[in-house]
Amino acid sequence: MLNDPRSHGLWEKTAPAAPVTRALDGNVCADVVIVGGGFTGISAALHLAEAGRRPVMLEGAEIGFGGAGRNVGLINAGMWVMPDDLPGELGDVHGERLLDILGNAPRLVMELIERHGIACELERNGTLHCAVGEAGLKEITERAGQWQRRGAPVTLLDAVETAKRTGTAAYTGSLLDMRAGTLQPLAYVRGLAKAAIAAGATIHTASRVTDYTRSGSQWTVRTEGGSVTAPWVIVSTDAYSTGPWESVRREQVHLPYFNLATRPLSPHLLSAILPGREGVWDTKEILSSFRMDRVGRLVFGSVGALRNTGRAVHVAWAKRALKRLFPVLGTVEFECEWFGKIGMTDNALPRFHRFAENVVGFSGYNGRGIAPGTVFGRTLAQLVLGDIGAADLPLPLTDPKAPAFRPLKELYYEAGAQIAHFADERF
Incomplete structure (x- = not known):
């Protein structure tokens, strides 16, 4: 994507084409402006359009450019935090609400895929x-x-x-969590976008927001090519936030994560490795994950960035790790490689923000983007529609708050993953 083979790797190679979109050119009015074309923003656009509203989305690059198009593709229920710990972090009301909505979030993903006929390699085997x-x-x-x-x-x-x-x-x-499953994430988010457009939403790509101002009850959100004026703004840029809502990016510590995909495995190997096509991740602090795509490529990932010295270190480690896990694989060669960044909040929990009156958004998937993004997009749409109020949200509305020593923590994560992977299984 954007001529970078390591941005979306296998997913860009195998996803159906994105719907045709264009950059914003001129000044338009809408019922809602949505900033960011990932799971949250497109889910919000779809649900708003299906309710008869006129949402206009502004995406700075392409649909699924951020974490939505780069992740492993696990449709998980819940968050990293232990279920019993959520009420202690958020209070009994919000803690239990969040557990309920996230526990059922994979179901919404699968229902949308079925209803809109989205071709995204869905596997329901947990x-x-x-x-x-x-x-x-x-x-x-x-x-x-x-x-x-x-x-x-x-x-x-x-x-x-x-x-x-x-x-x-x-x-x-x-x-084993049977609520969960796997999918092709870029195919899913592109399919959601097609459904949103069919329902009446407008999506502009290559339309990075430069600023926004208020006049009376209306907000005007500007790009280099034009502006959109509406009474509501939904900010769904998350870890890739820049410009007016860069505070969302500053609130998060970026954890780099890479994925490598083998060539399609033989039928014999497919009968021995993940025969049920579950998605897998482990309990290590520097965790690993693996899953199969539809044609039998083994997708293997871990913490780290495939840039500078990191690429050689992480690829070599992955070959050693796969040889230990699956000796039957023999010599492993990778067909695709890519990486992105996970936005981590200081308590590993998501946040809803009110940036100004009628300007709301989300921060911090903490590595759980597909199901939470989809259900939170619907939740923000319900807030705009008036179906729920702020007091009914699964999270309190808060202001962004930057963690201490964020740049040092990000450097530590990237360098630490290199050191760990260089040493792992060598010494």
């Missing part, structure tokens, strides 16, 4: 959170118990069953 060592097993056992007490369809699997499902004996157990 995800496996795999335990590394006894500490990892203790973690997923506690997580399973907390979700089960809330009635969630999650199951704790032992090492033998985990090995059968993953194809490796590296794990002491796993947590």
